[in-house]
C-alpha cells in the first residue's frame with residue numbers, strides 16, 4: 298500500500314490549537330465550511346436570515362433531531378407539535394407582547410384578527426397543559442417539541458446559521474410541583490452534559506442570567522428571588538462553576554445559560570434551563586393536589602442543544618467540518634484502487650446502506666487514489682479496496698485521524714463501525 302503514503306494536510310484531530318490559531322479561525326468559519334461542504338445556503342429571494350438546508354446539511358440535522366428525540370424519550374418527555382402562528386391575544390397573555398415585541402414580526406391581519414409568528418413555544422405548551430384538568434399524579438409532565446419560532450433580527454446582524462430569523466428550536470417545558478422543580482432542572486442540566494459529550498463539544502462556561510435595570514422584565518421581586526435561588530441550588534448541587542450576569546434573563550424569569558465559544562473566542566448561548574413562576578400564573582395553570590385542592594405548577598423551560606441552526610454552526614466550527622461519525626453526512630467512503638475493484642466496491646457501499654450507514658463510492662474516474670483520499674479527508678472511514686482486498690472480501694480501513702488498520706474482513710469492519718455509530722461514540726475506533 299505504498300501508493301497511499303501521501304503528504305496529507307493535518308486532519309482536524311491532529312491540528313494544533315495555538316500554532317494554527319489564525320488559520321484555524323478562518324478555516325473553521327461555519328459559513329465558509331457550510332458553503333464548501335454544501336450543507337446550507339441562502340438566496341436573496343428567500344430573504345436574509347432564512348437559510349435553506351442542502352441534502353448533506355439535512356442529514357446532519359436529521360441525525361441531531363433523532364438524537365435529541367431519543368434522549369428526551371428516555372428521560373420521560375412526550376413530544377407534541379404545535380403551530381408556528383398564534384393569535385395576538387396569546388402573546389398578550391404570555392407577556393411577550395408587552396416585554397418582547399421589538400423581537401417579534403409584525404402581526405398579520407386575518408379576518409378581523411391578528412396572527413403573529415411565534416417568538417417562543419412556551420405559550421403553546423402552556424395551552425396544551427391547560428387543555429384539560431391535571432392531577433398531581435401526572436407531574437412532572439414533560440412536553441417537548443422541535444418546533445419553529447421567529448425573531449425579527451435586524452438585517453445588519455444576519456449571517457450564516459448563527460443569526461437567523463427562522464429558528465428550529467429544541468424546546469421543552471416541564472410542568473411540575475414546587476418540590477420537583479430543582480430536580481427537573483438538575484436532570485435537564487445533566488442531559489445537556491450528556492449531549493455535549495456525544496457531540497464532542499464543550500461548554501465555555503455556565504452563566505446564571507439575572508434581570509437588569511429597565512422595564513424589560515416582569516415585576517415581582519419575590520418570584521425572581523425564589524427562582525434565582527433555586528437555579529443557584531441546581532448549579533451548586535451539580536458542582537458547576539458559574540458566573541452571574543445581570544441583564545441576561547428572560548423577561549419572565551432567570552435562567553442558566555450554557556455558553557459556547559467560537560474559534561475566535563466569541564461567546565453565545567446554546568442551551569438553557571429556566572425556572573418560571575410567571576407564565577403558570579399568567580395562564581392560570583392548575584393541578585389537583587393529593588389534598589384535593591387546586592395548586593399552581595411551576596414551569597421549567599429547557600433546551601438541550603438550543604436551535605438546530607446554532608448547534609450545527611457550532612459543530613461545524615468546533616470540529617472544522619469533521620463531524621463525529623454518527624453525525625457525518627458521509628460516514629464511509631469506498632475507494633477502489635482501480636476499476637478492477639469497482640464491483641466489490643459497489644457491493645460494499647450497498648452493504649453499508651443495508652446497515653443504515655451513509656456510504657458513497659469514490660471511483661477511480663474521480664482522480665488518483667491520493668487525490669480521492671484528500672477529497673474525502675473529512676469522512677471518518679475510508680475503505681480502500683485493492684486487488685488483494687477484493688479477492689478476499691477484505692477492507693484496508695483508513696481512519697480520518699491518519700490511522701491505518703491492517704486489512705480485515707469487510708463484515709467485521711462494518712459491524713464495528715455500525716456499533717460505534719449506533720452508540721454515538723465520538724471515538725473513531727474503539728481499540
Ligand SMILES: [Zn+2]
Pocket residue numbers: 417418419469470598599
Ligand atoms: Zn419556554
